[in-house]
Structure formats: structure tokens, C-alpha cells
Amino acid sequence: MRTTCSGGCEPTAARAAAAPPRLSAMAAAPLDDAVRRRSGRPPSSPPPPPAFLTAPPAGLPRRPPRRPSSFPASVPTPPQPAPREEDSATAGMTVNTPLCFRGKNILAPMVRVGTLPMRLLALDYGADIVYCEELIDIKMLQCKRVINEVLETVDFVAPNERVVFRTCERERHCVVFQMGSADAERALAVAKLVESDVAGIDINMGCPKEYSTKGGMGAALLSDPDKIESILTTLVKGICKPVTCKIRILPSVEDTVNLVKRIEKTGIAAIAVHGRKKEERPQHPVHCDVIKAISEAVSIPVIANGGSHDFIKEYIDIETFRKATDASSVMIARAAMWNPSIFRKEGPFPLKEVMQDYIKYAVRYDNHYTNTKYCLCQMLREQLETTQGKKLHAAQSTQEICEAFEMADFYEDTRAIFEAKKTSLETKIQDDDDQIEDPDVIKMAVRFDKREYPPQITPKMYLLEWCRKEKHPQPVYETVQRPLDRLFCSVVTVADQKYRSTLWDKSKKLAEQAAAIVCLRTLGVPEGKLCEGENHLINKRKREDLEHLNNRDHGKDLAEPSHKKANFTEETSDMNVPQMPR
Template sequence: MTVNTTSLCFRNKAILAPMVRVGTLPMRLLALDYGADIVYCEVERFPLRQNWFWWLKTTRLGLGLLSLKAQSHNNGILEVLGTVDFVAPNERVVFRTCEKEKDRVVFQMGTADAERALAVARLVENDVAGIDVNMGCPKEYSTKGGMGAALLSDPEKIESILTTLVKGICKPVTCKIRILPTKEETISLVKKIEHTGVAAIAVHGRKKEERPQHPVHCDLIKAISEAVSIPVIANGGSHDFIKEYSDIEAFRKATGASSVMIARAAMWNPSIFRKEGPCLLKDVMQEYIKYAVRYDNHYTNTKYCLCQMLREQLENAQGKKLHAAQSMQEICEVFEMCHFYEETTALLEGKNSLLEATDQDVDDQIEDTDVIKVAVRFDKREYPPQITPKMCLLEWCRKEKLPQPVYETIERPRDRLFCSIVTVAEQKYRSTLWEKSKKLAEQAAAIACLRTLGLPEGKWSEAANHLVNKRKRQDQELLNNGDHGNSLETEATYKKPHFPPGVPNPNIS
């Protein structure tokens, strides 16, 4: 079995564990500053259940995960922050990374489908150091979708997912599991996992029904380490073992593992990775806030992580002020960092102003008093197969003996979104909404024209659909004539590099 080769090594490493809500970019960068060798990022649940990975039981969009789009940035954020953002259909950033962590961040996903997992892995593999599959989460919102710990009872699906990923991407693949009810079952599973070609396996030394207050089973992690030749990453020692940096090595020896993955101890104080010893919590929190402001981390996430660091101090005056904070600015006020907040936000706003000026130049290119604008979008699900607004508009122009529609599409540099203007009978039409592709922008422009003229768009909901009936007749005629070639009528579209000059509005009946 050939394992994907990479510079990423999983032996003798101190690793930041994947933690939902905690392992965002600011925390990962802070852990790297304090000495973490590898940082894992968990991107399987909050806030993705409805928009990304919860497609596992959804067929409405087919491979619904592909609606996740790796955009150059979100609303100008990339050029301002220097990040790479992956944005869900609701425009929420679900994974943000940057050049500093590119060679040391592992992207963990929750999945129950091999092909969909591969599609997601291919979306992000150029911006991460590795891909991990979560097979240990015991929470219901994960297991009810067949993900997380639910996979532990389905070895065949585990093999399918991991083998598909190992063969399908160039970056190393790992997985994180919990131990099974018996030692024999656990050893049998990890050997099957090893044969898939994964680069390493992380083991949380508890059963799926056990929680942090239960002791970690170091003996079972050690048995796993002795049973396989690939690196084993021990996880689950924060409660019983790891209180400072020297404890990391003690836990590694107790488990016989190659490396140690730290979750809660790092959440409470990321300087646990610092060989010289932990830093004062006050200094750690201030450094975290700096990263949170610089990288536009949402204040609710920032607040949550700071509360985890304060722990028992949440009841003192500072903790109460933090609990009451409702913005990043108020959080900075709690920690006496108002000056830093004002300086940093002013810098970011200055960069954003430059982008907006560039956007305005683009908008000026399409601002035309002769253009009729309608706020519409094209949703493929609302139309029969092979029927689109562009086809309907083309058919109508032919029927009325008018020139074919001319589409002029422009890309906005700030966010690489598109807007298209269609000219029909010397009148221009466009949607006011920007789209993610040229094709969608052109369909939206066609809809704007059709609605303005009061013409059918070809939707399922329309009582009589001339194009659908015509297409059926054409297909039947071709079949009767023995012609098995392409029966679809090609959409004729003329592209022009520049917008035409304005022309008077004609009267169109």
C-alpha cells in the first residue's frame, strides 16, 4: 500500500486537536506561535449543519457539497486580511486559512460518503497540509447523519472513505477514532484502517459513551501503537495527565504513541505548547484577541474561546464584563485593548476602501440609465431539465423575428462575482444581483428581460410550457427518424468584449 508522501510528519509532534468553535484561525495561529507542530481544524458541524456537510442525507442538490465555493475572498475580506476563505451558500465563512499555517494545518471533515468526502477534500487540498476524517464524535448531531462515532460500527464504510481519499488526493490522509468496547475489536479496526494507506491515526482513549471525567485508557492506546506500524497520535490526556509542557511527553510514554494531540488543555491555555513553560493567561488572552481582530474573527466565537480560558475567573469583575460584551470592540475594552482595536480596524477599513474604489470603477462600467434592472436570480431547480430562461428568450426573439440576444458579462475583481447585461431589440436588461459564475449571471439577465416583457420563463410552475412541449416533439421526431445525435438545440449567444453605447428605448409590444 502506497501512502501519500509529504513533508508533514506525524512522529514526535505536539498537535492542536480539532475542536469545534475553538479551533478557528486565531487559535491555530496562536498555538503555532507557542510551539505546536501541527494544528487540526474541525469543519464538520457548527455552523455547517444546514449548509455544507449535512448534505449527507440530502439529495435536493445532488452533490450538495459543491455549493460550497472556494472564493478569492468574501466581501473583500481576502485582500484585506490575506486569507483564503471557503464560503457556504449563505455567504458564511466556514473555513478560513492563511499562508502562515498552510504547511501545518490539517482539515478535518465529518462525512459518511466516500465520493462526497473526496469532492470536499479536492476543494481544499491546495490550501492545507492534510485531510482528516472524524470518526470519534459521539454527539447526536454527528452520529444521526452516519458520521463521527457512528462510523466505528461500519468498518466497510470506513475503508471505503479512507481508501477513496488516499487514492484521490495528493495530501496525507488521517482519521481520528475512539476505542471500541473491547481491545480485540479496536485492534481489528485499526489494522483495517492501516491497510487503507492513511498516514497516521489519532486515538481518543475513551469509548463513545465516555466523557472527559472518565479516565483515559492509556493501555488501549498503547496496544494500538504496538499493533500498527503507522504513527499513532494519543488524545484524551488533558484531564488526567497534561497540565504543563513536560506532561505531554509523559502522556506519550504512557501510551507508547508517536505523538500527542491536545484539546482541552490547549483550549484553556494555548501556551501549553511552549517548551519554556506556560505564559501568563492575561498575556495569552491579549495575543489571542490581537489575532481575532486582525483576522476578523466573529465576536461570538472570540468571546466563547476567551470564556474557556477564564474558566473559574468568569465570576470576577472581568469575567462578568466579558460575558456582557456584545461586539469585538467591547471585548477589547474589557482587556484594555481599545487603542489596538482602533488602530487595526482603521488599517483594515483603509484597505477595504481601496477595494471599494476598485469596485466602483467596475460598477461604473455597467451603470447605464438605459438598462432595465430587476433583482432576480436563476435557480435551476425551478426549471425542467434542459430548459433555461436563455432558451425561452432566444425562442421568443426568433418568433418575433428579432436579432438574437447579446450578453455582455463583467467580473467584479473584489469578489470575482459576475453581472451580465442582455440586449434585446436595442433595449438592455440586467439583474441587480451579482452571481458566482458567468452562466448564472447570463441566466439572471434573461430572467430580468422576460419578466419585464411579461414573457414565460420556462418554470415548472407555469401552466403551459411551449418549449418543453416543443422539445418533446423534436426529440420524438429525431427518434422516429433514427437520428441519435445531439437532439438539444444549442443556445446561440454572441459575446462582446465591451458594452455597446446607450441607445434610445424602443417601444416593444
């Protein structure tokens, strides 16, 4: 049973027109002639790059001249291969066009591999759709959406400031967000959080690893069809983007087909099937016959997965696997992890060039070096004992990885460009702040350094004690976070007067301490620094501590020093930190 999907596209053989390159303004940097030649495109005169890429902002010192580099002066991008016939289905795609899952070559979701650099590289080499790595719903619900203006990305940032998911305009119409979830309401909440930044939502129902199944997610869902139906139905009804799921096969073909038919009734757009049972591993043969039985039993697109070991060694093998399973599309995992240029119809690139292309994206999008290193190690595989492999293994930073691949100049040039842009944006934000800021706020350029204060003594504590002594209401702190760099600024109000530091801090607590310092210094009140040796409060506390220790050594029962009593504790508000209006 076959029907045309909602996207209105036909299988691969029916598509012929080539699609234009899918590049954002940032990613559309000019390519050097050497890259164009090996991508099958003639050299051309590139357009001038944006102004912020060619010259640092006013006041920023220019970098000294460097020897010529083999990479463009603007923010580089890996090679864009010649357009493929299969790309015609995505030509002219708009945000309102549903993602089509027929006749597609798809990058599979892979933990630690499916991050932004790998997804973009797969698209460059010819992949039609890319899935991100599985991200757990509970972790995503703790994140907040942040626009990264330096990288031109959308970041979903955890409370510890770690970027959990990063995406960009380049992939917005072809990236599917895969989540691990065992709860319909949590899954819907995550889907709504990311819906505007992705092309589709997928639920992982096939991962056999303990970290997924122990929470009732992944392959554990296969034994609970009611929960599967609840999650998928809730998502289909709750969001506008297409919903898919990825499963493994059950012990019997009949049970597998019955489950897929039930899943189809939820209204999902497609289903990906890994042709192995949950207890089977990559060395076991993929069950093409089961995937084929599923393809013949349902009308929604079936995406075949699991053929890397048995079938897919080069591009032509993708179609072989598609025919063997009678599937609508093919999803590739390990073969793409080893060499993402497997998606190139013209044939793969040499591995070293592929790795250099990957590194370009890793630097361009500030990928964490441990993730970059892991992905590169998966590509090297048996070559890890070579000189190149040993250099990679020894690398402890992105810069050292670049040096191992003779890309040190590229790293330095790209970082300099981003530093210049960051400085320019910070200057603009500061100018905007000065224009809209309350003129009655008293400001100083101060920062809290806990090394300058005794243990357990902070400016906030001193300010609170002073307010109580003077019969003022306790200080009120209002803190905002700047989207550009996720730094914090706090304003403290004491006796109807506001105070703040002009320096932004990396945490809410530090920003509040800095605001308290500004207030204390303005009022002429001691702030508790170690250098304030004449401060009567500190001297009193030192005497009490010393007396307490001496009496304890002599076995005497002495009350706690007065400054350690409960009435002298720092009070921290539980208010949520709002995003600063942009």
C-alpha cells in the first residue's frame, strides 16, 4: 500500500530538478577555488563578506598580518557538493511545508555523534534529512531557549550553562528533533519548546541501552503499546510539525506488523524501523524481510535502518538496501559516522578531507572539544594508532585538534572573527543599556571576589545587617540575564534608591554581591573585606571566634559566637531570573 505523503513529493526516480544550496547568511561564506573544484563546481569570484567579518570594530586592535591561508577570510564553511537530483523534493521548501519522508537519504540519530557539526556536514554531502542525537525530556525541560548572536544559532541551555541542543537556520527545514520520553505530557512540553526551530519531532522507541530503557524509554516502550499510543497521539494533536518514531522489530513478524499498524493510527508522518531485535547488536544480520513486511502492511512512509554492516559501503548500496526492504527511505547510522560523505552520489571524499571539513564546522559552531574528538576518533577507527591518530588522542582542546590536522591558522582566524563580533555586539548592547537605563540608578564598575572576604562573610550579609540596624526594609534584588553571553546583572533597592555594578557576572549570586558592594560603598558602610582591618565588626568576630576556640580547647561549654547565630544569615530570593528584554 503506497500513497503520496502530505509534502506532495514522489519517490526518488520521479524527481529531477536540482535544489539551490540551503545556506544561511552566515554559512554562505565564499569558498576557495580548491574546494569548489573538488565539489564539482567552477571557481567564481565570491561576494564581499559582511563588514563585521572583514574588520574589527572601532577600538579593537587589528591582528598582525598572517601568511596566506588556504581558507577564506570570512567565517568558513565546509564544501557544498554539487546539487543532487534527490534534492528537488526540498527545493523551495518553506516553513509551512510539511517535511516529506519519501525517497530520502537520512542521517540517523546517534548519541554523541548527531550534534550540529555532523548534521550540517551530512547535509553538505547530500543527506536530505538529519536527526539529532536522542535528548531526554526531563533534561530538555530544564533548558531555556537562547539566541546566540555570535554563532547565529539557537541554543537550549541547561541550568549549569551547558548547551544541550544547538541548531541553526541552515538545518531548520530538515532537522528532526529526537527525544527520549516515557510520558506524553513531558514529550509534548519538550516538543512545544523546540517546535519553532526544527522540522519534525521523533520519539525514540528503539534504543536498547540501559540509560534509555531503565527510565521506561527507548526499546522499553515496545512492550507498552498503550503508552506508545498515548505519547504519539498527544504529540500529533498538540503540535503542527510532523511526528515520527523509531522502533526495533519484535520477536515475531506478526507482532511487529500489528504494533506498526496501531502506531500508524496515531497519525504520525512516518516510522523508522531498525531491522534488529532489541537484544541484537550490529554484528547480527539485519532482518530486511521484516522491514519489507512492514512496508507492505502500512501506507505511511517506512524508513529502513540498520544496513550499515551488511549492505551500505558506498552510495550505490543505499538504493540496494532500499529495494531489499521495499522502504520509502533509508536511514544511515554507522556508515555515516565512519565517513559522512557516504551521502555523496559522486563518491566519498578522502577521510582526511572529510575530517578537516568536520573540524571546520566544529570550530565554526564552537562545538565542545570532547565531542569533536569523539566523532573524529569514530572516523579514524583502525587508524588511531597512526601518527595522526596519536596526535588526535593527545589533543586536549579544540585548538590542539586543529593543530593535529594542520588547521591552526583556521582556528586562530575564526576565533578572532568571533571575538571581534562579540566585542561589537557587547558595545552595542552597552550603548542600548545606557540609552534606556534608569538614570537614578547609582552605578560603579565593581566585581565580587570571594578571596577578598573572610569565609562565610559577604557584602550581602553586611548590607542586610545594616538595613536591620537602620530600620530599613531588607534589600530587594532584581536580576536579569543577557541573551548574548548569558551573563547576569543585578539591581539592589535600598531605601528607595537603586544600585548596580556596570560589570556583568557569570552567575546570579555574583551579580547580587556586586550590587551590594556598590550600595555599601555609596553609603560609606564597611563591606567586610579582609583589608578592612579596623572594622569593628570583623574585629569583634575575630575575638569571639578566638575566645570560642580557646574555651573549647579547655573543655568549657561556650555558646556559639553571636555572628554565627541564625539572625545573621544571608537571605537569597527565590525569584526566577527573567531574560533581559532584547
